[in-house]
Amino acid sequence: MNQQIRLTVNGTEHRSEVPARRLLVDFLRYDLGLTGTKEGCSVGVCGACTVLIDGEMAASCITLAAAVDGAQITTIEGIAQDGKLHPVQQAFIDHGGFQCGICTPGQVMAAKALLDENPNPTEDEIKAWMMGNLCRCTGYYGILNSVAAAAGSTPGSNA
Amino acid sequence: MNDFEFHSPSSLEEAFELLDRYGDDARVMAGGTGVVLQMKQRLSQPGHVVGLRKVPGLNSIGLTGNGSAGGIEVGAMVTHRTLENDPTVVQILPMVAATYHHVATPRIRSMATVGGGLVHGDPNEDPPPTLIALGALVVLTSSSGRREMPVEELFVDYYETDVQPGEILTSVTIPQQPPGSGSAYLKFLPRTADDYATVSVAAIVTRGNGNTCSDVKIVLGAVGMTPVHATQAESLLRGQTLTPENIAACASAVKEVVDPLDDFRGSAEYKRDMAEVFTRRAIEQAIQQTLENRPAA
Structure with missing residues (x-):
């Protein structure tokens, strides 16, 4: 059954009619064409689909679009400002935080959520926060260094 | 996922009307981490989903009673x-x-709610053992009134709770630990940090005069169809001296009441052995905490 929903995605309001079973990740990718958000495991475990809903990080693959009617959604497409990458995005480039890239939008959104809440996390806090974002390429140290660098702390070795 | 109608009531009364109207065909959704997964797997195929996100008054944490009571x-x-x-x-x-x-990952913890987690009725979850050990109560509300129930009585069977059609779990009341007590919640995670427990144990030990145990609570998760309150094991330690032998006898007794499943987190036999090991460790940590919490003489 179709539902009317109103979502503000990256600052732009969208009024749409979607099936009640439309998942937020599918609404973003197929209805809005925002394909930066990826779907990995489809069960809320891998973190590839991470977006912010009213500022809180969420798994868009287990979120019904209709269930977050009225919310503010932030995706990877919405965090660069005035043509300048978000500091977390830039840090992932500078510190080798990705290889194949499929997990990267989720990693970046999770790291942004962390730094929004805790601008100076310790290494342990970064690890505890980012444990819900899986990567099968980099071995995680590039990611850890990227997040630490974005937070302004000294990253470890990239070797 | 099956087709369904999504409802966003803006008050509890409106939610009750929807639940009364659609009965068994309605499913209440809080954070959605459980319900959406079950629907994706077609384990649940409701015709109507009632989301609580826009219902006011269910988002607060408040103090009850006075002081240590x-x-x-x-x-x-x-x-x-x-x-x-x-x-x-x-x-x-x-x-x-x-x-x-200890639950899952920060992302899931940002979505999953306290009420939704309990109604999910999954015996592998972390909160129920701790809430049962503390003697927490849930409030179930419906169009015909409200009732309170110990969390312990909420769980009926595997993914089955005593929440009746038309009822919504609206709040949880959690008492403080008794004075002079120490506690521990241990979660055995041999696979990954975000996994469900292979075995989990909540223990609260209250120390009486000298080295005696005046009270003890032991509740295990992930080792049965529901959380397991090991009352027989507790009775072996309550009123006894907190010696290694008495603690070991108590921990050993949990093996008689746990009934774990064989799965990819371990064989039933292994989980039963680990239930004993982690119960003993939880009791020891709780006792250690009673010493640390003891006011300076």
């Missing part, structure tokens, strides 16, 4: 992360904050 009342829609980080909870119910911190 008091505790907290948690609205059903409070998320795991909100509860684990709440300064009052961290201060007066650190066991609760620590237990909720």
Whole structure:
């Protein structure tokens, strides 16, 4: 059954009619064409689909679009400002935080959520926060260094 | 996922009307981490989903009672992360904050709610053993009134609770630990940090005069169709001296009441052995905490 929903995605309001079973990740990718958000495991475990809903990080693959009617959604497409990458995005480039890239939008959104809440996390806090974002390429140290660098702390070795 | 109609009531009364109208064909959804997964797997195929996100009044954490006799009342829609980080909870119910911190990942804890987690009825979840050990109560509300129930009685069978059609779990009341007690929640995670427990144990030990145990609570998760309150094991330690032998006898007794499943987290036999090991460790940690919490002489 179709539902009317109103979502503000990256600052732009969208009024749409979607099936009640439309998942937020599918609404973003197929209805809005925002394909930066990826779907990995489809069960809320891998973190590839991470977006912010009213500022809180969420798994868009287990979120019904209709269930977050009225919310503010932030995706990877919405965090660069005035043509300048978000500091977390830039840090992932500078510190080798990705290889194949499929997990990267989720990693970046999770790291942004962390730094929004805790601008100076310790290494342990970064690890505890980012444990819900899986990567099968980099071995995680590039990611850890990227997040630490974005937070302004000294990253470890990239070797 | 099957086709269904999604409802966003803006009050509890409106939610009750929907539940009364659609009966068994309605499913209440809080954070959605459980319901959406079950629907994706076609384990649940409701014709109507009633989302509680726009219902006001279910998002607060408040104090109940006075002083050490008091505790907290948690609205059903409070998320795991909100509860684990709440300064009052961290201060007066650190066991609760620590237990909720053990659940899954920060992302899931940002979505999953306290009420939704309990109604999910999954025996592998972290909070139920701790809430049962503390003697927490749930409030179930419907168009015909409200009733309170110990969390312990909420769980009927595997993914089955005593919540009746038309009822919504609206809040959880959690008392503080008894004075002179120590507690521990241990989660055995041999695979990954975000996994469900292979075995989990909540223990609260209250120390009487000298080295005696005046009371003890032991509740295990992930080792049966529901959380397992090991009352027989408790009775072996209550009133006894807290010697290694008595603690070992108590921990050994949990093997008689757990009934774990063979799965990819371990064989039933292994989980039964680990239930004993982690019960003993939880009791030892709780006792250690009673020593640390003891006021300076």
